[in-house]
Amino acid sequence: MHVLSIDRSIIDAIVAHARRDHPDEACGVVAGPVGSDTPTRHIPMDNAARSMTFYEFDSMEHLRVWREMDDRDEEPVVIYHSHTATEAYPSRTDVSFAGEPGAHYLLVSTREPDAEEIRSFRIVDGVVAEEPVRVVEAGVDPHAVQSYMFGQSPATVDYECSGR
Amino acid sequence: MAIEVRIPTILRSYTGGAKVVDGTGDTLADLLTDLDSRHGGLRGRLITDAGTLHRFVNVYVNDEDVRFLGALDAKLSDGDSVTILPAVAGGAFGFAAAAAISSHGAAAAAISSHGAAAAAISSHGAAVAAR
Numbered sequence: 194m195h196v197l198s199i200d201r202s203i204i205d206a207i208v209a210h211a212r213r214d215h216p217d218e219a220c221g222v223v224a225g226p227v228g229s230d231t232p233t234r235h236i237p238m239d240n241a242a243r244s245m246t247f248y249e250f251d252s253m254e255h256l257r258v259w260r261e262m263d264d265r266d267e268e269p270v271v272i273y274h275s276h277t278a279t280e281a282y283p284s285r286t287d288v289s290f291a292g293e294p295g296a297h298y299l300l301v302s303t304r305e306p307d308a309e310e311i312r313s314f315r316i317v318d319g320v321v322a323e324e325p326v327r328v329v330e331a332g333v334d335p336h337a338v339q340s341y342m343f344g345q346s347p348a349t350v351d352y353e354c355s356g357r
Numbered sequence: 358m359a360i361e362v363r364i365p366t367i368l369r370s371y372t373g374g375a376k377v378v379d380g381t382g383d384t385l386a387d388l389l390t391d392l393d394s395r396h397g398g399l400r401g402r403l404i405t406d407a408g409t410l411h412r413f414v415n416v417y418v419n420d421e422d423v424r425f426l427g428a429l430d431a432k433l434s435d436g437d438s439v440t441i442l443p444a445v446a447g448g449a450f451g452f453a454a455a456a457a458i459s460s461h462g463a464a465a466a467a468i469s470s471h472g473a474a475a476a477a478i479s480s481h482g483a484a485v486a487a488r
Contacts, residue, residue, distance in 0.1 A: 218448055246450030252415045252422045276449040284449050292367045292443030
């Protein structure tokens with residue numbers, strides 16, 4: 194079974210991006226070395242649609258970022274976006290457009306003002322498979338992890354007091 | 358000399374897994390016809406039944422989006438590099454819901470063109486090579 198392992202600091206940055214752009218949807222990428230399945234470099238992207246219900250990468254930024262990943266022997270390990278009034282589950286639209294079969298599709302819901310729902314999915318051939326999100330607390334202890342299983346919302350996590 | 362074409366992961370099933378292929382053509386339309394002769398089906402993933410580029414496929418000549426270069430009429434020269442990237446897009450608003458509430462012609466047309474692109478992208482998913 195697939196698991197998304199991701200550093201706490203990257204999750205925090207993604208959530209901050211989603212909160213900043215709320216009520217519009219936010220989107221971006223976390224790049225990582227090819228074949229590593231490890232997201233290491235957070236790249237917030239513009240939502241060219243600037244919409245509360247739709248996101249689309251700006252085509253020129255998309256080219257620039259994908260070239261940069263190529264040059265660095267990276268690939269898009271995580272592709273994320275926010276849903277700002279609904280749950281963090283891929284919509285039919287999300288499934289239709291999912292064009293990176295190797296990526297983890299991370300969704301963040303910002304519908305609740307003080308708690309985020311963070312869930313991850315593989316979307317291959319129109320089939321959605323949820324996977325656990327394993328948040329690695331690298332700043333505290335590389336072996337200390339907190340796992341979010343199948344839609345469990347991290348409502349009990351205090352992002353302000355993560356000890357960094 | 359030829360034109361280098363960079364193929365995204367999801368379309369490499371048409372190129373035997375190749376990330377880069379070569380082609381020839383004076384325009385993007387000619388190039389796609391040339392590519393389709395060796396990589397059958399590739400053209401159909403990029404062009405609609407109406408004969409236009411899919412709204413949610415990005416094609417670039419060197420550093421330019423072809424939408425600013427005349428789309429399928431974009432002129433090509435030997436040594437150019439063409440990059441194809443499926444748009445990264447999505448969102449909470451389902452097309453079914455959008456179609457149900459849209460009464461404006463323009464909105465409906467926009468939604469149906471999204472749908473066509475989405476169908477083109479997703480309907481060949483079975484052919485996607487595992488990475």
